[in-house]
Amino acid sequence: MQLGINLGYWGAGMDADNLAVAKEADRLGYAVCWAAEAYGSDAATVLTWVAAQTERIDVGSAIFQIPARQPAMTAMTAATLDSLSGGRFRLGLGVSGPQVSEGWYGVKFDKPLARTREYVEIVRKAMTRERLSYEGEHWTLPLPGGPGKPIKLTVHPQREHIPLYIAAIGPKNLEQTGEIADGALLIFPSAEHLAETTLRHLRAGREKAGETMDGFDVCPTLPLAVGDDKDLTTLADTFRPYTALYVGGMGSPKQNFYNQLARRMGYEKEAAEIQDKYLSGDKQGAATAVPHDLIDKTALLGSVDRIADRMKAYAAAGVTTLSLAPAGFTLDERLASLRAGTEALERAGLA
Helix, strand or coil: CEEEEECCCCCCCCHHHHHHHHHHHHHHCCCEEEECCCCCCCHHHHHHHHHHCCCCCEEEECCEEHHHCCHHHHHHHHHHHHHHCCCCEEEEEECCCHHHHHHCCCCCCCCHHHHHHHHHHHHHHHHCCCCCCEECCCCEECCCCCCCCCCCCCCCCCCCCCCEEEECCCHHHHHHHHHHCCEEEEECCCHHHHHHHHHHHHHHHHHHCCCCCCCCEEEEEEEEEECCHHHHHHHHHCCHHHHHHHHHHCCCCCCCHHHHHHHHCCCHHHHHHHHHHHHCCCHHHHHHHCCHHHHHHCCEEECHHHHHHHHHHHHHHCCCEEEEEECCCCHHHHHHHHHHHHHHHHHCCCC
16 A cells, blocks of 8 residues: 555645645655645646656646536646656546535536546547547537537657546445546545445446456545544544534535535434534534544544554555645644654555
């Protein structure tokens, strides 16, 4: 199992710190550095900056939002980043959520599975550098009856095949991801839930495509807080606002994929309470309502030995790249967490 680092969203006065984290992860041998986007910093610019100042670590979008870009533009960006980075780019895609898709981009949030499938097909075709033509429900290239003609990508990516990931949560999305992608980007995964349900859906998709799980990258992001095993409650409290934001405030009341995931994990009552409080404006109450057990199952908390044991559980569940989101109020704390991650991986015998 390899380690990755997830920088999350850029900005908030942490730009220099995030670059230092990426450079330290590169030095320590982390496999990939991911950057996110929502309605602030864009991932492509961040990844270009990180790639220019690192040597070995891959850079990946987690995620490029599908409603933000036409698929041909995503292919251009992926090919350019792969070329500039010397073959170190990983393309992560996702549909975002209804509030961002419709409120920020003005793109109707409908038929996300069908839109994702067509998007991936166009991106893959464009990156082969064949002349691009496509007829689908959501995209037709070139537009009929006009001056457009099939054209091809002029940039040569470093590699013939750029790894393509999809951010997946629900059962149908997981199955489709297994069918059409090279990897799955996961969030809030417990090792138990991964083994019992997530991998089953991914495997079904791989079988539909005539493939096995060999070579498919199962890549969850886990918050990381290193400390004394006697102080797990305090460590977990670090992530209460983060968990409440996703379970309570992401998406719309009817379409919050993270809330639905928490319910499928057995926290139906708690997920409803978190969402009710968050959407009513009581963010502190929502954070307080997050069960300690939910955080402990979906984060890495405690001593290096305890984290190593958890890493073993994730590897046994089928994780191939474990991306860490280290906590810390200072840069030194975040860098120390990075080093603890590599130490835990070695103690687990997974390095």
